[in-house]
Amino acid sequence: MMTWYQILSFFFTNGLRIFLGLYLVITLQQLTGNKKKAGIVSVCAAVFITALSCFSVQQFYLTGIEIIFVILIAYYLYAAQLRICLFLTFFYEVTVALWEFMLSAGLGVIFQSDRFLDMRSYGYMAALWIVRLLMLGIAFLAMKSHKRNEKLSPRIIAGVAIAGLLGVVLLSGQNTISISDDQLTTWIIFSMLILVAILFFNLNCQYEMEKKIMLLEKEKNTLLEHDYQTLKNVYAANAKLFHDFHNHIDVVYHYLLKDHTDKALHYIEDLRSPMQEITQTAWVGDEAVDYLINDKIALAVSQNIQVATNIEFPRHTNIQTVDLVAILGNLLDNALEAISTVEDRFRFINLTIRRINNMLVIKVENGCSAAPAETNGKLETSKADKTLHGWGLQSVCTAAQRYDGTIETEYSDHTFRAVVTLSFEAVKA
Numbered sequence: 001m002m003t004w005y006q007i008l009s010f011f012f013t014n015g016l017r018i019f020l021g022l023y024l025v026i027t028l029q030q031l032t033g034n035k036k037k038a039g040i041v042s043v044c045a046a047v048f049i050t051a052l053s054c055f056s057v058q059q060f061y062l063t064g065i066e067i068i069f070v071i072l073i074a075y076y077l078y079a080a081q082l083r084i085c086l087f088l089t090f091f092y093e094v095t096v097a098l099w100e101f102m103l104s105a106g107l108g109v110i111f112q113s114d115r116f117l118d119m120r121s122y123g124y125m126a127a128l129w130i131v132r133l134l135m136l137g138i139a140f141l142a143m144k145s146h147k148r149n150e151k152l153s154p155r156i157i158a159g160v161a162i163a164g165l166l167g168v169v170l171l172s173g174q175n176t177i178s179i180s181d182d183q184l185t186t187w188i189i190f191s192m193l194i195l196v197a198i199l200f201f202n203l204n205c206q207y208e209m210e211k212k213i214m215l216l217e218k219e220k221n222t223l224l225e226h227d228y229q230t231l232k233n234v235y236a237a238n239a240k241l242f243h244d245f246h247n248h249i250d251v252v253y254h255y256l257l258k259d260h261t262d263k264a265l266h267y268i269e270d271l272r273s274p275m276q277e278i279t280q281t282a283w284v285g286d287e288a289v290d291y292l293i294n295d296k297i298a299l300a301v302s303q304n305i306q307v308a309t310n311i312e313f314p315r316h317t318n319i320q321t322v323d324l325v326a327i328l329g330n331l332l333d334n335a336l337e338a339i340s341t342v343e344d345r346f347r348f349i350n351l352t353i354r355r356i357n358n359m360l361v362i363k364v365e366n367g368c369s370a371a372p373a374e375t376n377g378k379l380e381t382s383k384a385d386k387t388l389h390g391w392g393l394q395s396v397c398t399a400a401q402r403y404d405g406t407i408e409t410e411y412s413d414h415t416f417r418a419v420v421t422l423s424f425e426a427v428k429a
Contacts, residue, residue, distance in 0.1 A: 002054055002120060010053055013128045015046035018066060020135050021092045025074045025085055027142060033078035041077070045069035059119065063093050091197045094190050095161065096131065101187060102167040103127040108177045117177070158198055165191035212394070284313035284353070289324045293351070296332040305339055306348040314355045317424040323399040327362060330396050331418050335366035338416060342369045346414055362420040371411045396420060 002010075019042055025031075049062055049069075070089045074080035104127035108116035116123035138156065168191055172184045248267075255264035284290060293309075300307045335349050346367030354361045396418075397407050405422040 006120065006125065007050060007054060009125050009128070011046055011050040013125075013132055014049045014053075014066070015043065016132045016135065017096060018042045018045055018049075018070060020139055021066075021070045021089060021096075022073055023139060023142075024092055025070065025080060025088050026078055028088060029078075029080055029084060031074070031078040031080055038073050038077050041069070041073050045073075059097075063097065067093055087197070087201070091194055095164065095194055096135070098164045098168070098187055098191055098194070099131045099134070099160075100128060102164060102171065103130055105171050105177065105179060106167065109171070109174050112176050114177050117179075158195070161191065161194045161198055165195065213398075284311065284324070285315055286321055286324065288321050289328065292325055292329055293332075296329075296336065300336060300339075300349055303336070303340070304344070304347060305336070308348070308350045309352075311351070311353040312355055313353055314360065314424065314426075316427050317360075318427050319360065319403060319422060319424050323402060326399045327396050327420055328364075330393065331362070331364040331420070334393070334418070335364050335416075338366050338368060338372070342367055358424060360422040360424055362422070363417060365415055365417040368411065368414050368416045372416060393418070 022038065022042060026033075045066070049066055052062060052065070067086075067089050071082070071085050074085045074089075075082055104116045104124050107123055107127055108114060111123070113123065115121045116127060118124055138160070141156070165188070168184060168187045171179060172181075172188070252264050252267060255261075255267065284293075297307050297309075332349070332351070339347050339349065346369055348365075348367050350363075350365040352361070352363040352365075354363075393407065393409070399405075400407050400420050400422060403422040403424060405420060408419045410417050410419075
């Protein structure tokens with residue numbers, strides 16, 4: 001019969017293993033969900049597994065139940081991908097069990113006692129707590145890396161697996177305590193499988209990243225092609241206008257000569273229409289970016305959308321034109337798309353570009369009749385073709401990261417706002 005402090009120890013060690021396993025799955029898949037419910041279910045799972053361990057249930061079944069709990073929490077409360085979730089949880093549990101065996105056996109060799117391999121002994125409990133402290137240390141490093149927008153180095157994860165393999169190999173050569181050859185062989189095979197799993201997961205992450213970059217580039221090229229094609233058409237129309245300018249002057253002159261003022265004014269208005277498609281307002285001093293802003297403002301005005309601007313752009317910075325076009329183009333396109341179906345009182349766009357020391361803040365606000373839809377904490381596109389759309393904010397994020405920047409979105413009081421911050425350096429003109 002287990003004593004009360006053994007039960008309490010197993011409850012905390014089981015709880016930590018469940019919490020840290022769930023944290024691993026959520027962090028690696030970048031998921032968001034109901035943390036409060038996840039915490040309650042995790043505590044209930046720890047109580048249930050601890051209760052089963054009091055009835056001498058084999059560790060194999062306890063581990064299986066724990067895997068099921070972690071997968072259910074991640075799948076139903078965080079909408080995790082079932083296949084990836086099962087893969088991560090299984091190899092997490094195998095790795096933890098490997099280290100528990102290795103440290104308990106290692107302590108048994110150091111103190112020359114087989115009792116460290118007995119799950120109900122104090123020595124085994126000490127080995128469990130050493131493993132949990134190591135796990136908490138790795139989790140702490142992961143949280144610090146996450147706050148700095150960095151990923152936990154794959155070398156640390158691979159190092160844990162390699163150390164486990166070396167530890168089991170060393171145990172196979174000792175004669176101090178009795179460990180069956182079948183048990184050692186099984187753990188050596190599992191430790192090698194863990195290394196293969198880490199390699200496979202890293203390759204899969206690299207593939208997914210390259211796939212995402214390819215889609216981002218495709219979306220970016222589509223947007224740039226659209227904007228530059230519009231610019232080409234406008235300049236072509238104005239080129240034709242100036243080419244025939246002397247003919248138009250003759251027509252206007254004859255209208256005025258015969259006092260046909262109304263006809264002359266009407267003719268001049270017809271001439272002005274293609275020129276009104278592109279204005280000469282200089283917003284940031286970059287021709288392509290100025291054209292983009294002017295074009296989006298003209299498009300908004302043609303759709304009866306009120307536009308307010310507050311722009312203060314620093315000259316001679318290292319921010320590239322193509323990145324500014326990607327950021328402003330996507331943010332303004334998203335705003336125009338969101339406003340296209342709302343009622344008149346929400347048809348507004350506010351564009352703010354401000355310099356704060358060596359930081360550039362770009363803020364785009366637009367009216368919304370309701371909060372935008374989200375999946376796993378990410379905004380959903382409202383367009384039918386979701387393969388080429390829905391990448392706008394990710395394209396903005398990619399451009400912002402080149403300047404150690406961030407993007408934040410917020411919805412409140414029927415207003416959606418996207419704020420991009422960029423760090424820039426002054427360059428010589």
